[in-house]
Amino acid sequence: MPSIQRHSLHAQASPVAGETHRAAGSAHWRVEDLDFSRIDRQAIEHSEDMFFLLMSASFIETGSDTYATNLAEHYAAYPEISAWLKDHWEAEELQHGRALRAYVEAVWPRFPWQQAYDSFFGEYSKLCTVEELYPDQRLEMVARCVVETGTTAYYHTLRELSDEPVLTELLGHIRNDEVSHYKHFLKYFKELQQEAPVGRARIAGALYGRLKELRESDSDVALRHVWAHKGDYFADSATRFEDMAQRIYELVSRRLPADLAVRMLLKPMLLPPRVEGLVRTPISRLATRVMSY
Template sequence: MARWDYKKDIDYNAIDMQKVRGDSFLFQLLTIASFIEITSDTYAKNLSEYYDDNPKAVQWLQEDWEKEEIQHGEALKRYVLHVWPEFPWQKAYERFLELYLPLCNTGSFQPTRGLEMLARMIVETGTSTMYRAFEDYAKSLDEPVLAGLTHYIYKDEVNHYSYFDRYFKYYNQSENLGRKEILQVIVQRLKEASSEDIEMGFQSIYEIQNDAVFDRSSYELFKKELNKLAKKHYPYSMAIKMTMQPLNLNKTLETTMVPVIRGAMKVLGI
């Protein structure tokens, strides 16, 4: 599959500025995403070291996954700076690195290669569904450039999920992981998705914009807006199906469980 190129395939000059310029929540959302995505080289290096037994996996991580993730960050950064050129993106990003890089190490990886591939599948579930929600939000704003950009990223993330799934199955041939072990990692990763990196991104923006110590109450307001976006635009059924896939459930059972889990999530306000 040919890789898209944000410099050629995204016409930033066609952005409808009136639709997005005054949307501070969108600014925060896209800026945080750009910080996280553009730092993927650190994770790619750590993953490559962890999977040094598998040259094919390392090649894919370095030549495809890393390059595509970084392009996502660069593309989002360019969108942010086109719409909000006064924002000191680099200065805020440097603050983000101060907060974020100490967390990026192999010490947080799962104890086996199969389980770590599983953890990456859950992460990619989060990113692919998140960008699908962003695309839907952009369409609701009637801003086609952002809708097109987030669609490209969404498709990449779904493809990444498929690769991590493939390598999870490869390692599971020898690890023979039970559903209990798989479910424990799924639950762990879902809990972690609350998510430190998003808060660090928001904190970096806040401190640079306000030249002040981080006020966490402002982040709580951002989270409320994020929840509103999720309730309107997040593809819950897709997320549930992707999360359940590693459990290898009977298709009839899986189909039955999706609306049950979705109903429980609504009751809990998720």
């Protein structure tokens, strides 16, 4: 097995079963390609759950550049990885933020998006530190696979919940981007493993550790700031913040594609196919329990 070269990472991304991905050389989607004038407002504007889910997602995606900068610096010794993080991963995450912002502002135009986002970012930016990353670069790649699994499952679920055509199209684009990001992180992890393997026990520990952290996710911070600035939107609701948050977490967790998530989570373990088949069911039960709010 060839060893990894710090200045020449070139292996192809391995596929995730059943997932679509962009063909080599195909153009990436653009925010400008989405026709927000076609939004079916009746299908979306009265949905309190989608209001909070989409607003909070727009905040998190817009703030992703802070985390991306830290991650690129973490992999500075690997120029190809660092360049991909800055030129592709960060750019696509920020595009998600622009598209989601454009969508929510089209549907709920009185929401003070910039003011609410600034409030959110003041708190969120303190959480995006280098200290949050695994010092071992191989294990941080494992952790990235967990995060991308979570975002893939999340946007897949939101797309399933959507009854509005423009939103469904947008969420499909974002979901496919998250699958592509996962494949890149998995590819880079495998290449780092070739250079200096880390044991499966440590890989499993990183998988489980980051999986547990998904429950204490950035969405908690974002939701609080959306709630604080919602103004007269859904003002007639007697729901408390805690009840709203619990309701939408349960809504999402009930619809999460557990089998897809487990297949993605098991890939970094690099298990033989027979062993992977044996452990998939118990891991699925554990993942569903941990990822449920």
